[in-house]
Amino acid sequence: MWDYSDKVLDHFRNPRNVGVVENPDGIGEVGSLACGDALKLTFKLDENGRIAEAKFKTFGCASAIASSSALTEIIKGMTLEEAANVTNQDIAKYLGGLPEQKMHCSVMGREALETAIENYRTGNTSKKILEGKIICTCFGVTEEEILHVVRENDLTSVEQVTNYCKAGGGCGGCHNDIRKIIEQVQEEKKKDSRPKKSARMTIVEKIRLIESTIEREIRPALKKDGGDLDLIDVEGNRVTIVFRGMCAQCNVAQFTMKDVVEAKLREFVSEDIVVEEANG
Amino acid sequence: MKNVYLDNNATTMIAPEVIEAMLPFFKDLWGNPSSMHYFGGQTGKHISTAREKVAALIGAEPSEIVFTSCGTESNNMAIRGSVEATGSQTKVITSRVEHPAVLGPCQQLKNKGHALTEIGVNSSGQLNMADLRQELTGEPTMVSLMWANNETGVISPIDEIAALVKEFGGIMHTDAVQAVGKLRIDVKKTPVDLLSLSGHKLHAPKGIGALYVRKGTRLNPFLIGGHQEGGRRGGTENVPYIIGLGVACDLAAKNMDKEIKNVAKLRDKLENKLLATCPNTSVNGDRANRLPNTTNISFQFIEGEAILYHLSDIGIAASSGSACTSGALEPSHVIRAMGVPFTAAHGSIRFSLSRYNTTEEINYVIEKMPAIVKKLRAISPFV
Known part of the structure; x- marks a missing residue:
């Protein structure tokens, strides 16, 4: 049996908000009989633009039913702007977690919500996301959808992508394409993860940024050669360090100082940083 | 509830009679059947009795029964052992509805360069016999087709299949894990060379199975490094479980x-x-x-x-x-x-x-x- 949380089992056994809302403002239908799960979400807004009523009908396993039930509970009372920010992780968290291989049930919930909101805004009944290039032909999963789950859930392997949106779970012919998408997102992330240099840093923020830059950008390079360094002091833009290990005796340490340590700190912390070696 | x-x-469920029969071999009769003393040696005759009971359930000779650890091992031993014994040119034929314990070893043989064909079934789950006939060409061939399907229970026309395979000189293996104990089986009438069975599908415990190997069938051993089971499967006998399987087979035959x-x-x-x-x-x-x-x-x-x-x-x-x-x-x-x-x-x-x-x-x-x-x-x- 699956290791379902009590909350998943509760929502499976006693699903909330089953049915179809009368005269709905938004309808979202995703999945299919062939794929093994399908969800129809309908909602109605109140006079303030908040979701007054949300109902679901689901074909699928225990966690698909629980995820749909959870989704309707989560979005009730939300504005559409708020609802548009609900992620599959929110659904999984609400249920006290889902088994990794069942995460696609939470993604189906998010997709249905997206489709229903799109339907309200544009009148489109088909999912916008489906217009993209199909990567997984077995389960009809598009590039956009894979990008979405990889970004939203920080996925790093094909297996995870399959668990989250089924892509790659059939013939396996698309595994290379999925790997490329994962690499693409990781590249994006690398760029984004570089801390933003800010002119208005407090000294504490600055020290933290210097420390994290040393840890991430400088120390690994030094350690490769058996060296290391410690941060001694920060005063304004003057950073004092001391070399350890091999670096302490290295006759190109001065070069390392300017070309590696100072250059990296200028790149990631502040343009006008000056690095000095502590005396003795 | x-x-x-x-x-x-x-x-x-393990039959109460089976548990009862096994217990002495945990408590008192724990000797090694290979030992040259009365204490170990006495377990040997109990194994012989169990072997006779397993053989009797399927109409085999006791010497044609090899005890294994499970149905999966029996299938692996039969498929890989017989193909390895007959050479690198041997074709492999199986079906699309086999258990993974058959499909897995067949796939591995394909990866090693053997030609592999998976025969389809019709909407009732019955093998497409015409396709099988077409695949049998007289070349060295190993055919592995199940006696009865685990998911649907569909029984293959195994007499007809085995006769056809033998007509073309092929080796015939059948995964009979679901059939043994539920159907009358007589290998004297059904010309299969190799037949797999599993204890825990017929009220014996998990961890014991057997492979029927018709006398004269060429088969490379799977576990090597021991003289047990006539050199066909090394490893000290799992005495209590072998006893249990014997009793389970006896119960099945009688009822x-x-x-x-x-x-x-x-x-x-x-x-x-x-x-x-x-x-x-x-x-x-x-x-x-x-x-x-x-x-x-x-x-x-x-x-x-x-x-x-x-x-x-x-x-x-x-x-x-x-x-x-x-x-x-x-x-x-x-x-x-x-x-x-x-x-x-x-x-x-x-x-x-x-x-x-x-x-x-x-x-x-x-x-x-x-x-x-x-x-x-x-x-x-x-x-």
Whole structure:
């Protein structure tokens, strides 16, 4: 049996908000009989633009039913702007977690919500996301959808992508394409993860940024050669360090100082940083 | 809570007689049968008796029985051992509805360069005999086809298949894990060379199986480094479990006629009542040629795992060919090979009975099932 949380089992056994809302403002239908799960979400807004009523009908396993039930509970009372920010992780968290291989049930919930909101805004009944290039032909999963789950859930392997949106779970012919998408997102992330240099840093923020830059950008390079360094002091833009290990005796340490340590700190912390070696 | 166990094709309850017979071999008679002293040596004759009982159940000679650790080992040993013994040119033929324990080793042989053909089945799950005939060309060939299917219970025309394979000089292996103990089997009449069986499918414990190897069949040993089992499988004998398997086979042989009748009667009652009380349901597999204990029913528009959880909540144990129950994303390869539409495949439930099921238990399932189907269909967007 699956290791379902009590909350998943509760929502499976006693699903909330089953049915179809009368005269709905938004309808979202995703999945299919062939794929093994399908969800129809309908909602109605109140006079303030908040979701007054949300109902679901689901074909699928225990966690698909629980995820749909959870989704309707989560979005009730939300504005559409708020609802548009609900992620599959929110659904999984609400249920006290889902088994990794069942995460696609939470993604189906998010997709249905997206489709229903799109339907309200544009009148489109088909999912916008489906217009993209199909990567997984077995389960009809598009590039956009894979990008979405990889970004939203920080996925790093094909297996995870399959668990989250089924892509790659059939013939396996698309595994290379999925790997490329994962690499693409990781590249994006690398760029984004570089801390933003800010002119208005407090000294504490600055020290933290210097420390994290040393840890991430400088120390690994030094350690490769058996060296290391410690941060001694920060005063304004003057950073004092001391070399350890091999670096302490290295006759190109001065070069390392300017070309590696100072250059990296200028790149990631502040343009006008000056690095000095502590005396003795 | 009631406990109605209808998942006997997955595993069976260990018969009380089997446990009783095994206990002395844990407590007192724990010697090594290979030892040159009375203490170990005395266990040897108990193993011989067990071997005779296993052989008797399938009409074999005791010397043709090799004890293994499970059905999967028997299948691996038969398929890999016979192909390796006959050379790198040997063709491999199997079917699309075999158990993974057969498909896996066949796939591995393909990766090693052997030609592999998987024969399809028709919508009732019966092998396409014309395709098999076409594949048999007289070249060195190993054919592995199951006696009865684990998911649908469909029985192959194994006499006809084996005769055909032998006519063309092929090696014939059959995975009879689901058939042994549920059907009359006589290898004197059915010309198979190799036959796999598993203890825990016939009320012996998990961890014991056997391979029937017809005298004269060339077979490379699978576990090497011991003289046991006539050099065909090294490793100190699993004495208590071998004893247990012997007793289980004996029980099956003695009660078979009565059991086939009783179990089939209960199965038919369950099947007919469910078809009558739950609309949009259908049976998967050839109803005329089936194991007496198995029924595989598709409940349209609802999904198998959800059905199983609701059944489990009220103490009923069954299984499903739905994608979700295995963690795979596609429904059972057996159901798909039969061309069952996906709309029905995801909602397929297998009930498999045993001699220990009662009329009262079957009535309980018949009483409870319609409400579960109704509840899930009320949630389904397709109803």
